[in-house]
Amino acid sequence: MLNYLTLIFLCQLLGEIGVGLLGLPIPGPVLGMVLLFLFLMVRGRVPEPLGEVAGGLQGAMSLLFVPAGAGVILHVELLGAALAPLGAALVVSTLLTIAVTGLLMQWLGRNDETEASDD
Structure with a gap:
């Protein structure tokens, strides 16, 4: 090991x-x-x-997230000042990730269906 x-x-x-x-x-x-x-x-x-x-x-x-969490607490004022752009970026990136994942799963599912019908 x-x-x-x-x-x-x-x-x-x-x-x-x-x-x-x-x-x-x-x-x-x-x-x-x-x-x-x-x-x-x-x-x-x-x-x-x-x-x-x-x-x-x-x-x-x-345990690896403890230093990052401490950094967030240390700079909470800075994050508060940029709350709107950070929040917007989080919402947009999350929605985009969900959309891309859904489209990719649909595309991959179609490929599986065509392979199954070929058999």
Whole structure:
């Protein structure tokens, strides 16, 4: 299990290094996650110990929101001053996400129906 935890952290480190060297506008952990995904695609499956390690990390994920919550409390005046634009952005982005998800599910459902009728 330690090997797979090391693999996860190594992918994150490589992502951070890649973003730093290439000047990419994405967070290093996101690039690291893409690298891990590509590794798993080449391998063809997710090893069970890796799934267990990832599940353990997911179980502790709520702890990662504590610093963000403290930052929100620290800057509550600043957020209050920008409440209208932030609220509008949240509402618009949420509605857009729901619409795109619904349209994508309809499109994917049609493809499943055509494949089922071809059989």
